[in-house]
Amino acid sequence: MLKIHNLCTIFFTSRGMVKAVDGLSLELKEGKVLGLVGESGCGKSVTLLSILRLVPYPGKIIDGEVWFQGENLLKKSSKEMRHFRGNKISMIFQDPMTTLNPVFHVGEQIRESLRVHNYEKIPKKIEKEKVLKLIKDVGLPSPEQIYQQYPHQLSGGMQQRILIAIALSCNPKVILADEPTTALDVTVQAQILDLLRKINNDLGTGIILVTHNLGVVAEFCQKVAVMYAGKIVEEGSVNQIIFEPKHPYTQGLLKSIPKIGGKKTKIQSIPGDVPDLAALPPGCSFHPRCDKALPDCQKGEIPLQMIEKGRQVRCLLYSR
Amino acid sequence: MKCRTAFIGAIIVLSFILAAIFSPFIAPCDPLKSNIVNRLKPPFWIEGGSTTYLLGTDEIGRDIFSRIIYGARISLLVGIITITISGIMGTVLGSLAGYYRGRFDAVLSRFADLLLSFPYLIFAIFLMAIIGPGFFNLIVVLCFKSWVTFFRLSRGEMISEKTKEYVEAAQALGESDAKIIFKEVLPNIIHSLLVLATLQVGFFIILEASLSFLGLGIQPPTPAWGSMINSGRAYMLSAWWVSTIPGIALLILVLSINLLGEGLRDILDPRLKLEQE
Numbered sequence: 001m002l003k004i005h006n007l008c009t010i011f012f013t014s015r016g017m018v019k020a021v022d023g024l025s026l027e028l029k030e031g032k033v034l035g036l037v038g039e040s041g042c043g044k045s046v047t048l049l050s051i052l053r054l055v056p057y058p059g060k061i062i063d064g065e066v067w068f069q070g071e072n073l074l075k076k077s078s079k080e081m082r083h084f085r086g087n088k089i090s091m092i093f094q095d096p097m098t099t100l101n102p103v104f105h106v107g108e109q110i111r112e113s114l115r116v117h118n119y120e121k122i123p124k125k126i127e128k129e130k131v132l133k134l135i136k137d138v139g140l141p142s143p144e145q146i147y148q149q150y151p152h153q154l155s156g157g158m159q160q161r162i163l164i165a166i167a168l169s170c171n172p173k174v175i176l177a178d179e180p181t182t183a184l185d186v187t188v189q190a191q192i193l194d195l196l197r198k199i200n201n202d203l204g205t206g207i208i209l210v211t212h213n214l215g216v217v218a219e220f221c222q223k224v225a226v227m228y229a230g231k232i233v234e235e236g237s238v239n240q241i242i243f244e245p246k247h248p249y250t251q252g253l254l255k256s257i258p259k260i261g262g263k264k265t266k267i268q269s270i271p272g273d274v275p276d277l278a279a280l281p282p283g284c285s286f287h288p289r290c291d292k293a294l295p296d297c298q299k300g301e302i303p304l305q306m307i308e309k310g311r312q313v314r315c316l317l318y319s320r
Numbered sequence: 321m322k323c324r325t326a327f328i329g330a331i332i333v334l335s336f337i338l339a340a341i342f343s344p345f346i347a348p349c350d351p352l353k354s355n356i357v358n359r360l361k362p363p364f365w366i367e368g369g370s371t372t373y374l375l376g377t378d379e380i381g382r383d384i385f386s387r388i389i390y391g392a393r394i395s396l397l398v399g400i401i402t403i404t405i406s407g408i409m410g411t412v413l414g415s416l417a418g419y420y421r422g423r424f425d426a427v428l429s430r431f432a433d434l435l436l437s438f439p440y441l442i443f444a445i446f447l448m449a450i451i452g453p454g455f456f457n458l459i460v461v462l463c464f465k466s467w468v469t470f471f472r473l474s475r476g477e478m479i480s481e482k483t484k485e486y487v488e489a490a491q492a493l494g495e496s497d498a499k500i501i502f503k504e505v506l507p508n509i510i511h512s513l514l515v516l517a518t519l520q521v522g523f524f525i526i527l528e529a530s531l532s533f534l535g536l537g538i539q540p541p542t543p544a545w546g547s548m549i550n551s552g553r554a555y556m557l558s559a560w561w562v563s564t565i566p567g568i569a570l571l572i573l574v575l576s577i578n579l580l581g582e583g584l585r586d587i588l589d590p591r592l593k594l595e596q597e
Contacts, residue, residue: 054491057421085494093492098485103507116495166493
């Protein structure tokens with residue numbers, strides 16, 4: 001339903017061109033949940049913003065296609081694009097604290113989202129009932145009272161629920177969730193994920209979940225794409241990625257999760273840092289940190305190869 | 321404590337406004353009617369003064385008290401009209417420039433810098449000399465430069481607000497730019513603009529008085545405080561009240577406007593509130 005093909009988003013900075021997203025292709029099938037995993041700064045958020053064409057200056061989408069319900073979003077005029085944002089594709093942000101406008105009641109803000117895409121006026125009373133129902137749907141108690149509250153009067157978890165209510169207000173086909181649980185504590189994280197799962201089950205809304213938390217991915221997604229330095233390095237079903245990771249980077253990510261129970265072993269980390277996107281190493285961007293690097297890794301572009309159906313890896317280890 | 325001074329300021333400003341609105345009912349005499357026989361009478365508490373002319377009379381025998389009351393009309397009207405026009409103009413342009421940046425912002429900002437590089441009074445004298453004195457021209461000249469202050473403040477605030485996530489969220493929701501600028505961001509920055517507006521009103525009142533004093537603003541016989549101060553200059557030694565009393569009126573009004581503005585700032589700025597606690 002949502003298909004990204006060869007997306008390239010580049011930031012033109014004073015230090016030169018920074019390829020935040022480099023030839024990325026993804027597909028989200030109707031009603032599925034796709035996880036997009038990677039370290040900070042690998043281009044996950046920019047990918048989401050590119051889908052909605054909200055890449056901030058000095059970023060620019062220079063190539064690619066974003067197909068949604070048979071239409072290429074990158075070819076739309078900015079006015080047509082507004083019709084998709086929030087209406088058919090909506091977004092949930094990382095930090096609910098700053099995403100809500102501090103000077104309006106939360107009820108007012110949900111109402112606003114209803115108004116943006118309703119060109120005919122609905123009577124105020126029905127509008128308010130809709131808002132109250134949305135507040136209830138996302139699992140908040142006493143909607144009447146919450147309607148009248150300011151964002152700062154709510155806890156982080158409640159604020160995130162309000163944001164989800166805003167995202168749901170126009171019955172979108174796809175929700176882009178940009179690290180929706182990162183700013184919340186663990187018990188609240190679980191509640192928010194349950195809520196998202198419920199939305200996915202009940203309404204059949206497709207979700208792209210951006211996160212760096214593989215635990216969340218394992219819980220929640222059907223398909224996973226692992227990103228590194230603007231490129232997808234591995235893609236597959238959640239079981240394949242979690243239980244038989246192929247790419248050394250995915251393996252490293254999985255090894256760096258502390259395990260509860262079992263023997264006490266030192267947590268392994270991936271050596272080195274995320275490369276500077278403005279000065280990527282030649283060949284595979286991961287080779288300087290890779291313990292299985294071959295001499296050929298430094299040469300030329302490494303293609304993404306299909307190794308099974310629906311399973312792709314960008315690594316020379318699997319090219320033979 | 322701060323609240324009390326702001327309250328006193330508010331009361332004084334309010335009473336000036338009421339006096340200006342109801343001046344025909346409050347003023348005991350016609351402010352334009354001269355009476356040569358009673359010229360340069362002192363205020364009532366000085367020997368030779370009478371309660372008919374509470375604050376004395378000027379060089380052609382007009383009642384200073386009545387003229388002060390009518391003069392408040394001019395001062396407040398100039399202050400309020402200028403602040404409304406320049407405030408709206410500066411805020412709209414500043415918000416647009418801060419939101420869109422780019423060439424539009426660059427051109428406007430350079431023009432604003434250019435205007436700011438002239439001293440205000442000299443600039444106003446220069447313009448008034450070109451287009452001639454009068455109430456309407458005075459407003460035009462004052463607005464011509466004063467929008468810059470609002471422009472710069474709202475532009476700066478807009479630039480810093482624009483990076484906040486709620487703006488991004490509103491974009492992701494498909495809201496139009498105009499709606500984001502004026503319905504999402506403006507309510508977040510309006511408090512600092514309001515404080516600036518109150519403080520600027522006092523400044524415009526003084527500026528109007530300065531221009532009228534120089535003969536470039538409101539023309540006699542219309543009572544304006546600036547021209548009243550000027551007309552008493554020649555009698556400073558023999559009849560000090562002709563100049564001094566309008567001066568004191570100006571002082572009280574501007575001072576209480578500033579008190580009010582400062583109090584508003586303390587009430588509206590949450591950071592200052594935290595420091596006090």
